[in-house]
Amino acid sequence: MTEQELKIIKCQNLKQKPSKDQIPFGRTFTDHMFIMDYETEKGWYDPRIIPYAPLTLDPAAMIFHYGQTVFEGLKAYKTQENSILMFRPEKNLQRLNLSSERLRIPKIDEEQVMGYLKELIRLEKDWVPSTPGTSLYIRPFIIATESNLAVAPSESYKFMIILSPVGSYFPGGIEPVVINVEDQFTRAVKGGTGMAKTAGNYSSGYQAQANAKEAGNADVLWLDGVHKKYIEEVGSMNIFFKINGEVVTPELNGSILKGITRMSIIELLNKWNIPVAERKVSIDELYQAYENGQLEEVFGTGTAAVISPVGELNWLGRKMVINNHEIGELSQRLYDTITGIQQGNLEDTQEWTVEVE
Known part of the structure; x- marks a missing residue:
């Protein structure tokens, strides 16, 4: 060109x-x-x-x-x-x-x-x-x-x-949201268009999101389309879990969007020497961590919401209440850091911002 x-x-x-x-x-x-x-x-x-x-x-x-x-x-x-x-x-x-x-x-x-x-x-x-x-x-x-x-x-x-x-993407701003784990519909599969930011990926989730909202949830957490077992992402965000001191997020597998905020969070956690892993995470593993008292924080990341703490996950009639519906210490630190850099209130040591004028 x-x-x-x-x-x-x-x-x-x-x-x-x-x-x-x-x-x-x-x-x-x-x-x-x-x-x-x-x-x-x-x-x-x-x-x-x-x-x-x-x-x-x-x-x-x-x-x-x-x-x-x-x-x-x-x-x-x-x-x-x-x-x-x-x-x-x-x-x-x-x-x-x-x-x-x-x-x-x-x-x-x-x-x-x-x-x-x-x-x-x-x-x-x-x-x-x-x-x-x-x-x-x-x-x-x-x-x-x-x-x-x-x-x-x-x-x-x-x-x-x-x-x-x-303004804020979710009406409550940084207040923890309630998310439904979707077990019926599928958003994307490996080899499809899940890794692309294209319109059909979003409209195909509307029915599941409508069902979730009717039940009092803010959004849905998608499971993989083959096994209906492995966690992928929320409708509008990538997802992170703090389990027993380690931060875990589903690995990019061809059906998960490569989020810019997701990338930035991983880079920050590495800089802070906080253990972080990109790997497969099953919903069963997550529920077991919750039952064992090891699920410490859950938060979504994306351009629209930046950081959105999750206060509750609903899965097959079982509720996982995270951190008593309060924003976790790490979620707050990440939110303050990202937004501080974005708004020019914190030094941009990562060289992430581009000045327009």
Whole structure:
């Protein structure tokens, strides 16, 4: 992909920004968005920032029929000095290309797209909230746009980035959540698309999540699709367990998303000399650890929630109450460290943040 000049068309009618203390997750969008197109003969072309607006697509656009799409989620934060930081954005663009490869979508030039993203955020800098616990959520995504009902990869695509000021993902913020262990439905299997960040992975979990929420749970914990025995991840997060002093998380096996926050947590634990292992974890092993009083903490990790402590796991009518529904010492330390780095309140010795301006 050759270097291309970014065109910018500014919005004339700016939106009213949400109240600083009432920012819902993912429902409010900024004034502008980024778009770039792809055609087989031309490659990626025409990068532009334009006013946020609906798209016009042919009813036969392949995204509607075969779900050929990938996306990412990352955040920008405003520091006390009024600068704007992104957290490990290069990892998200790398993962976007990994997902694209799995879905037979042409790769983007990560360095160029990083430049386009920075320009978009600079233009929308007033949308980055500064209230503690808030951020600007960044959603890059690619959709197949060719008008064709043949079952084959599209010959044309749109790559877009939209921005949304957000508060906490879970209504309770950092309060421990209740999770249901899903024993009926399957999210993904090795060899499928579980390792890619693609739309179908999420909608296929909606029925299980709806059932869980009707029973008073915040989300579901998925088990492997073959044995219905080994723990994989939560619907919106990777998962960690502190068992008898050691932190354990399911190993990446081709059906688990390679989380950026997950990666960062493992690197922090290694730096702190806290034992951490990536391996198979069965639900039976976890329940046995609970029965033995060795299950000390459980927490999920992800861009949206950062760290989400789990206060209770429900499995086949059995309840595992963790740490008396209170956030654990390690979970709190990890949350404070990650968010402190993201918001510029702690020194970034890991070189994880990228300054926009």
